[in-house]
Amino acid sequence: xxxxxxxxxxxxxxxxxxxxxxxxxxxxxxxxxxxxxxxxxxxxxxxxxxxxxxxxxxxxxxxxxxxxxxxxxxxxxxxxxxxxxxxxxxxxxxxxxxxxxxxxxxxxxxxxxxxxxxxxxxxxxxxxxxxxxxxxxxxxxxxxxxxxxxxxxxxxxxxxxxxxxxxxxxxxxxxxxxxxxxxxxxxxxxxxxxxxxxxxxxxxxxxxxxxxxxxxxxxxxxxxx
Numbered sequence: 158x159x160x161x162x163x164x165x166x167x168x169x170x171x172x173x174x175x176x177x178x179x180x181x182x183x184x185x186x187x188x189x190x191x192x193x194x195x196x197x198x199x200x201x202x203x204x205x206x207x208x209x210x211x212x213x214x215x216x217x218x219x220x221x222x223x224x225x226x227x228x229x230x231x232x233x234x235x236x237x238x239x240x241x242x243x244x245x246x247x248x249x250x251x252x253x254x255x256x257x258x259x260x261x262x263x264x265x266x267x268x269x270x271x272x273x274x275x276x277x278x279x280x281x282x283x284x285x286x287x288x289x290x291x292x293x294x295x296x297x298x299x300x301x302x303x304x305x306x307x308x309x310x311x312x313x314x315x316x317x318x319x320x321x322x323x324x325x326x327x328x329x330x331x332x333x334x335x336x337x338x339x340x341x342x343x344x345x346x347x348x349x350x351x352x353x354x355x356x357x358x359x360x361x362x363x364x365x366x367x368x369x370x371x372x373x374x375x376x377x378x379x380x381x382x
Contacts, residue, residue: 165291175294182286189278197274204281237269
């Protein structure tokens with residue numbers, strides 16, 4: 158099982174109704190967008206503590222999860238902070254570049270601060286929902302929200318094929334490792350290329366097997382969700 162799936166099943170709120178979780182998530186997002194930066198920072202700490210308690214994980218692991226999107230967020234914030242102007246007096250700190258001055262804008266600094274904490278608070282709320290909502294409850298939630306049945310079936314099949322893809326990739330990689338396929342850098346590249354080509358073939362074979370199984374069971378085009 159995927160790491161996210163394992164965490165959602167070990168959550169203290171695993172059996173709580175998905176509609177209640179979604180309603181609470183909407184409230185969390187409203188607060189994440191409505192509070193001032195100081196309130197958003199405190200809200201971020203509260204959501205992080207709640208998530209760690211529900212999932213029975215340590216704060217360092219949670220910080221590693223936040224570190225994944227933090228790099229993209231910092232790049233976006235930096236582009237907001239720096240600005241170009243003809244007048245150096247309009248910038249707090251500036252460096253001349255031709256006829257322009259590039260530096261830190263006071264208004265951009267304010268906007269960047271608001272964007273940073275708002276994004277982190279919203280991200281913490283989204284983490285809370287994703288990590289506390291097992292996939293079967295997600296399907297139930299989509300049905301209750303009247304999401305088109307075709308889209309729900311596509312999500313279900315995509316989730317199923319993620320496991321098939323990972324299972325096949327692990328089996329091929331294990332076989333290659335036992336044959337010392339990754340001992341050298343050139344050998345690793347060759348093994349990786351073989352893994353990708355074999356993985357495509359194996360997944361198509363598994364798909365054909367699933368289609369045959371559905372035909373045997375008189376599949377009529379609808380899954381019983």
